[in-house]
Amino acid sequence: MPRTNVEHPDYYHKVVDCQWACPAHTNVPEYIRLIAQGRYSDAYMVNRESNVFPGILGRTCDRPCEPACRRTRVDGTPVAICRLKRVAADHKDDIRDRLPRVPATKNGRHIALIGAGPASLTVANDLMPLGYACTIFEQGPKPGGLMRINIPSFRLPEEVLDEEIGYITGMGVDMRYSTPVGSLRALLEGPETFDAVFVGTGAPKGRELALPGRYDSDQVFIGKEWLESIHFGHVTSVGRRVLIIGAGNTAMDCCRSARRLGATEVTVVERKTRRFIKASPWELEDAEEEQVVILENHYPVRYVVDHGRLVGVEFDTFTARDAGDDIVQEPVGRRIVPCDTVIVAIGQENAFPWIERDLGILFDQWDVPVVDRVTHMSTRAGVFFGGDAAFGPGNIIWSVAHGHQAAISIHQFCHGVPVTERPAPGFTLSSTKMGLHEWAYSNNYSPVARQKMTHVDLSARFTTMSIEVEQGFTAEQTRKEVERCLNCDVQTHFTDSLCIECDACIDICPTDCLTLVQETPLETLRSRLKAPAPDTEQALFTSNPLKQTGRIMVKDENICLHCGLCAERCPTYAWDMRKFVLQQPMAGMTFIPLEAVGR
Amino acid sequence: MTYLPKPRVQHPALTTNAIGLTRRDYEGALTTLCAGCGHDSVTAAIVQAFWELSVPPHTVGKLSGIGCSSKTPAYFLREAHGFNSVHGRMPSVATGAGLANSALALIGVSGDGDSLSIGLGQFAHAIRRNVNLLYLLENNGVYGLTKGQFSASADRGSKSKKGESNEMEPIDPVLVALTLGATFVARSFSGDKAQLVPLIKAGLAHQGFAFIDIISPCVTFNDHEGSTKSYAYTREHQVEVVHADFIPRREAIEAEQPADALTSVVLHDGSTLRLRRVADDYDPADRDRAYAAIRERQQHGEVLTGLxxxxxxxxxxxxxxQLPEMPLYQVPYDVLCPGADALAQLQRRYR
Incomplete structure (x- = not known):
């Protein structure tokens, strides 16, 4: 049985569940420790390095990190990673002098970026400090894309957006607002020459629900467009009774916006049952707190319109019975749910009417461009896609991750290095031992429960659109929440040759992670451990055979608290607590031959 | 950060025993022994054994004398009764405790200094009286608390950490116990829980004095080259002769006939001890031959372990x-102490 290869960057990275789950691989435990020390600016910079928009994401991220958080497996609820990010952003000092510097001498390459959303902004953020000239074409009057026009301001205040986008545009990006690109051919052939083009236009079209009666009234809206109209002030009121069809995150924004525009009865309709609701659990919770009603098992049939006035929507209703991962629905009958306005929020689609189909950019059977998942390059060399424009609707953090990868590709492409030869991730591992029982991190386990975010009173929040609902953690809440983090990046590092098999680590481990066992195939090993390890998603560390008995040390990574007691009780330092820092590849880390830069 | 208390969080899959307790419920205070001390492994084995037997912690009395070993009762069964006596005097206190409350399961933890030097007399008489007590001797061959002088169990020729050789003959507690007629004599190793845990369980069920000598290396003063009580030396020279599996009464015993190497011993509480002879010529029932075998194998440098x-x-x-079944502390006072008239009557008989 081979020894676990901890030299591979992925092994320890995967132990840091949050960082592994984050598309941008933000170093979560590190920034939480910095917050714990009151070093908000440092925490912000650690965040910014990977996710670029800590203040925005600290309010709106879809948080793939939180379901992955080890704390969930220990006490049932994850660390409030996202809202701690906001703490760093809210309490930081002026960090402008810590932003990457843009060189006075440019490198002579010019990049066109289409759409000023998170993907394009990330590309510009990565390329500007390398001396590139970046031009962003934006159809609207302001940058931010979906972050600005689709996310209501009660969730994301405009100042936060302006500040963080400003850090990037302030690098000297050539921002061309109100300049929609109507033709990619024109851009490619136009008077300006670009060394590469990045398409970050998002998924701009809300999906239609063209049932009978759709166009017989003026009170049926597409959610995405409706939110934009609210943002631009074109919509300032709504009917008293509002029906939202669809139950994703856009639907949640729609129903909460409707409450602020004066609707008093807001109902969200889901075709299946509650557990199929696509919205993030916390967004659903926030909507329900605002007295939004959820209707399950309703399939829309037609819009009911009486003399040009929308009066309701007719639905087929069903009963539902659980059948494994799915449900079985049986029809019950039809009913009309009365309403004054309908918002359709059943998804978004990509649309590229402005890309000519003879440019060498291959479109697939769903009429979306074929884009390489790793390099983000389309089938036309030098044209890259990222964000929702690349692989369909995702969320901001994915767009940021795409932006970083596309920036690497663009940098290599512009210097004649194949985009497929990507810089490899690396890592550092350093001991946190400070003394006999002292570690460079707070290793004690804090039993406190997840802190609850305080919300503005219901009555107050409906007065205007822009009152931010979440008030942020107080100092006391922050102090408690940071201690919930298990410091999963501080790894239990084992040196086989030092172990004397005294059992001290096994005896002290509070969660029975460790076992000394005779070598056995991996399949049977999982059932022979001190505590069973059925979760194959979580790695087992296995050592080489040890010198005294030939047994191997096995560690189940699953619910290790990273308390360091194994290392404290180890007489020979065979166990050590070592901090893992992932060195993520970024644009500029590629080896560029001198001749490629003209030297 | 100083010492952490061991977090109370436990593995979600940790099971409970027959009385609804997890293994963690049988733990005690955080150990203050050196990291890697064999005694901590013995503690873990005790915790495991009591948990497996579903003993209610409050029905246990844990006793000790002085020394590193004698600190350990603080580290298991925090809800048990306990008494940390003067040096070498644990057997007397245990004897008294057993007399007063025969319902208590008594476990005494001692060391080679506590039992074989200052407490040798007490140790001997507890065996002679067959006190109903599980007596664990955590044997590391050195005085750890006073920085590693040879103890009475140090083997002749073994080297101290500084390199000095021990010139005196050791006292082997197992041979002493056999000589004095102990009814349950075992030797084990802190680094071998698969052997130690069933021995502790069997010793608890044994009616009378159950003695387990546990080689428990002192990681600070006696785990070097030249030591005969180190982890490496013990692993290399340990020979298990009889493996004991303890089967509590409530568990059904499979009807199959024991193989040649298997012997079943039914203990007084109805539980069964299944002995598996690992070495063919060893008979744990024959005290004289056991003594001779241990002596003989010692000449070859082997450390015999097992029951x-x-x-x-x-x-x-x-x-x-001839004490009554009822623990003495429960006997009504007027029965236990029938008064001055009864005393006078008794005294008249001797006049």
Whole structure:
């Protein structure tokens, strides 16, 4: 049985569940420790390095990190990673002098970026400090894309957006607002020459629900467009009774916006049952707190319109019975749910009417461009896609991750290095031992429960659109929440040759992670451990055979608290607590031959 | 950050025993022994054994004398009764505790200094009286608390950490126990829980004095080259002769006939000890041959481990003294102390 290869960057990275789950691989435990020390600016910079928009994401991220958080497996609820990010952003000092510097001498390459959303902004953020000239074409009057026009301001205040986008545009990006690109051919052939083009236009079209009666009234809206109209002030009121069809995150924004525009009865309709609701659990919770009603098992049939006035929507209703991962629905009958306005929020689609189909950019059977998942390059060399424009609707953090990868590709492409030869991730591992029982991190386990975010009173929040609902953690809440983090990046590092098999680590481990066992195939090993390890998603560390008995040390990574007691009780330092820092590849880390830069 | 208390969080899959407790419920305070001390492994084995037997912690009395070993009762069964006595005097206190409350499961933890030097006399008489007590001797061959001088169990020729050789003959507690007629004599190793845990369980069920000598390396002063009580030396020279599996009464015993190497011993509480002879020529029922075998193998540098001798049927101290079934502390006061008239009557008989 081979020894676990901890030299591979992925092994320890995967132990840091949050960082592994984050598309941008933000170093979560590190920034939480910095917050714990009151070093908000440092925490912000650690965040910014990977996710670029800590203040925005600290309010709106879809948080793939939180379901992955080890704390969930220990006490049932994850660390409030996202809202701690906001703490760093809210309490930081002026960090402008810590932003990457843009060189006075440019490198002579010019990049066109289409759409000023998170993907394009990330590309510009990565390329500007390398001396590139970046031009962003934006159809609207302001940058931010979906972050600005689709996310209501009660969730994301405009100042936060302006500040963080400003850090990037302030690098000297050539921002061309109100300049929609109507033709990619024109851009490619136009008077300006670009060394590469990045398409970050998002998924701009809300999906239609063209049932009978759709166009017989003026009170049926597409959610995405409706939110934009609210943002631009074109919509300032709504009917008293509002029906939202669809139950994703856009639907949640729609129903909460409707409450602020004066609707008093807001109902969200889901075709299946509650557990199929696509919205993030916390967004659903926030909507329900605002007295939004959820209707399950309703399939829309037609819009009911009486003399040009929308009066309701007719639905087929069903009963539902659980059948494994799915449900079985049986029809019950039809009913009309009365309403004054309908918002359709059943998804978004990509649309590229402005890309000519003879440019060498291959479109697939769903009429979306074929884009390489790793390099983000389309089938036309030098044209890259990222964000929702690349692989369909995702969320901001994915767009940021795409932006970083596309920036690497663009940098290599512009210097004649194949985009497929990507810089490899690396890592550092350093001991946190400070003394006999002292570690460079707070290793004690804090039993406190997840802190609850305080919300503005219901009555107050409906007065205007822009009152931010979440008030942020107080100092006391922050102090408690940071201690919930298990410091999963501080790894239990084992040196086989030092172990004397005294059992001290096994005896002290509070969660029975460790076992000394005779070598056995991996399949049977999982059932022979001190505590069973059925979760194959979580790695087992296995050592080489040890010198005294030939047994191997096995560690189940699953619910290790990273308390360091194994290392404290180890007489020979065979166990050590070592901090893992992932060195993520970024644009500029590629080896560029001198001749490629003209030297 | 100083010492952490061991977090109370436990593995979600940790099971409970027959009385609804998890293994963690049998733990005690955080150990203050050196990291890697064999005694901590013995503590873990005790915790495991009591948990597996579903013993209610409050029905246990844990006793000790002085020394590193004698600190360990603080580290298991935090809800048990306990008494940390003067040096070498644990057997007397245990004897008294057993007399007062025969319902208590008594476990005494001692060391080679506590039992074989200052407390040798007490140790001997507890065996002679067959006190109903599980006596664990955590044997590391050195005085750890006073920085590693040879103890009475240090082997002749073994080297101290500084390189000095021990010139005196050791006292082997197992041979002493056999000589004095102990009814349950075992030797084990802190680094071998698969052997130690069933021995502790069997010792608890044994009616009478159950003695387990546990080689428990001192990681600070006696785990070097030249030591005969180190982890490496013990692993290399340990030879298990009889493996004991303890089967509590409530568990059904499979009907199959024991193989040649298997012997079943039924203990007084109805539980069964299944002995598996690992070495073919060893008979744990024969005290004299056991003694001879241990001596003989010692000449070859082997450390015999396992359940070396067991004899059932001998009366323990309470039986010898014809004490009532009812623990003395529960006997009504007027029965226990019938008064001045009864005393005077008794005294008249001797006049």
């Amino acid at each position: 070396l001798h067991v004899a059932t049927g001998a009366r323990d101290m309470a039986g010898q003294q």
